[in-house]
Amino acid sequence: MTSVRFLTHNKVRLALHELRASDAGRPLLLLHGLGESSFDHVPVWAHNWPGAVHALDFTGHGGSTVPLGGGYAAEILLADADVALAALGECTVVGRGLGAYVALLLAGARPSLVRGAVLCDGPGLAGGAVAPTSQSFFVLPAAQRAPDPYALFELSRDLRPPDYATTFVRLALEGSAMREPIAVAAIVRPPWLAAVVDQVGVTTATIDEALRAFASA
């Protein structure tokens, strides 16, 4: 039986789903990909996780508020995830696609609270270019439904320079008590993730392997 509670991030109500309750062990926080919403059940690869399993709907997705006028950036989703972290306390984080990128940012920004981040394939993994482009700008019709078309548009082209991503690896490593706080399970490696994989403090593993290691860390 899952339940949902709502957290407040500025003017946005964030839906935080409890997929499995447990008082034992550390919670697992799942971050979905671009255009997705949270799982409504514990995914099979998380069945053996010893603690509670939670899943967050990012702004403009799932049961969270769809704001008017767009203005999305990966850093805002980082702040979404950080609000969930404030509610849950120390967590292990698994991110799919865009959620993998956000999980990396969160691991670097709150290294003492993120006990392992697993970066997985999923929608929005690549993001935008690594440097400025000739992309133009467009006004989309107002459509207050999830997923927000502005989220799909803006978060599919946010710039992800590899050295920006690796800065968060460095921060995670320096602030974490773990030797390897980041695990890359993604098969596809866009430039930012290829750079991350090469860093000290990053391991490659399947989701199962990574969760087994983080559960006992």
Added chain:
Amino acid sequence: MTDTAYPGAVTPDREHHIDAIGVRLAIHEWGDEQADPLFLVHGGFDFARTYDVFAPLLAAAGWRVIAWDQRGHGDSEHAALYSWDGDLRDAMIVMDHFTDRPAPVLGHSKGGAMMIQLADAQPFRFSHLINLDGIPYKRTIPDVAEHERTRMLVSDLTGWLDHRRATASASRKPGTIEELARRRARTNPRLPFEWLSYLVRVGGREDPDGWRWKLDPTMRFGGFGPWRPEWTITRLPGLPMPFLGILGEQLEEMSWGTLPEHVAPYLPVGGRCELIRGAGHFVHIEQPHRVAEMVIDFLRDGRSAA
């Protein structure tokens, strides 16, 4: 109508709102409604009425001067989300509201940098581009050891996230007009106290417990992200419209420290960049008549060339 609260400051002739896909933007206009439009774009943490002295000088030269408060600033609505791209899209909506023809656009500081990007992406909107001290060209990295830089980044990150956790109940600190003016003087140190006090009256609101800036309290200085200053200046060389850059010589808190020699290698064909000696980042507030004259001459030359 002349507002006597500050010499030369003129209340806009027309003020109204437009809807930018659900976000109400406040528009401020000076000059003849039938005249050709000239758009003014304000900088970060500013608002349209910081043009109260400068805009009327341009209007007196025959322009319909149109400025808007960016989302979360001045009299515009506080939005749920703020981003560079969101601000650019709002600018497009404002421009489309007034004209479907190329028009001159002037941007100060962040507004200037934004308009360089929009001019690069959508040149058909611009007949001329004027930039007031808004050409970032490199990051100002403090000369400190790597571990100290990391400590500063951690401090920025956690400070920003802690702020975001508290934004739902955040409100700006109240005070007297003098207190708010003094606070603003920290980031506008060269501007007269009387001007800053005037700004409180037009950019603040009086609540029962004192005056507050109208600016959305979720906004704060600093922050982080993948954006790099050099990404702005590298868009300059390809701009097809007449370009005039006006930089302040004196460095201050809000300046990028860009000088004409930094801009020169990137100037578009026929573009030029001038330095106002003795002025800081707010060139149009420190020397409104001189800067207005330069802008009017530039637009006149451009018109006769066309």
